[in-house]
Amino acid sequence: MNRRTTLLTAAELLGWWAALALLxxxxxxxVDTLELAVGAAAAAVGALAAHAARRAVTxx
Amino acid sequence: xxxxxxxxxxxxxxxVGATLWGVASxxxxxxxxxxxLTTALxxxxxxLLAQGYDRPSYVDVALVLALLGPVGTxxxxxxxxxxxxxxxxxxxxxxxxxxxxxxxxxAILCAVAAPGRATAKLLVTGVLLIxxxxxxxxxxxxxxxxxxxx
Numbered sequence: 001m002n003r004r005t006t007l008l009t010a011a012e013l014l015g016w017w018a019a020l021a022l023l024x025x026x027x028x029x030x031v032d033t034l035e036l037a038v039g040a041a042a043a044a045v046g047a048l049a050a051h052a053a054r055r056a057v058t059x060x
Numbered sequence: 061x062x063x064x065x066x067x068x069x070x071x072x073x074x075x076v077g078a079t080l081w082g083v084a085s086x087x088x089x090x091x092x093x094x095x096x097l098t099t100a101l102x103x104x105x106x107x108l109l110a111q112g113y114d115r116p117s118y119v120d121v122a123l124v125l126a127l128l129g130p131v132g133t134x135x136x137x138x139x140x141x142x143x144x145x146x147x148x149x150x151x152x153x154x155x156x157x158x159x160x161x162x163x164x165x166x167a168i169l170c171a172v173a174a175p176g177r178a179t180a181k182l183l184v185t186g187v188l189l190i191x192x193x194x195x196x197x198x199x200x201x202x203x204x205x206x207x208x209x210x
Binding site for chain 1: 116117120123177180181184
């Protein structure tokens with residue numbers, strides 16, 4: 001894994017995280033700090049899973 | 061009883077009732093199509109009920125159904141692939157009619173509510189509902205025949 005692929009992976013993870021966090025923000029009913037913290041954490045887990053799933057589909 | 065609940069009752073009785081009849085009777089190819097359309101009709105009815113009861117959190121039920129309904133159809137399309145490959149079931153008229161109903165319901169609900177996060181949630185639900193059912197109908201019609209089977 002060279003520098004370029006590391007940057008690409010980080011960019012993809014960041015993109016997934018932003019999209020999933022935005023989705024969470026849209027779906028919750030009350031916007032408060034706890035919801036935002038839980039949403040950011042859940043979006044991070046979701047971003048890792050989405051990246052792994054995309055790699056499983058394309059790199060075979 | 062208000063107009064929203066009446067509209068939901070009409071969709072449930074006319075649409076979901078008809079598709080349940082289709083699921084319970086007739087040949088296999090008609091049953092899988094009716095099964096696909098059941099969730100596509102129940103989802104707008106649930107959205108109308110959420111509006112009728114003035115409980116925005118009930119939209120979550122429709123959202124989950126819009127997500128899981130087409131997934132269920134894809135499971136059927138995969139499991140019944142051998143039976144359906146010879147004469148794949150195509151029902152584009154019904155599919156687009158139901159998609160049109162979903163579009164109209166989501167558009168009306170977006171129009172009556174104040175724009176905000178709830179509107180975005182409704183739009184996401186509508187996109188999942190229509191996109192999911194078009195993809196599921198295409199899978200039933202054998203449109204993804206080129207996909208390698210794991």
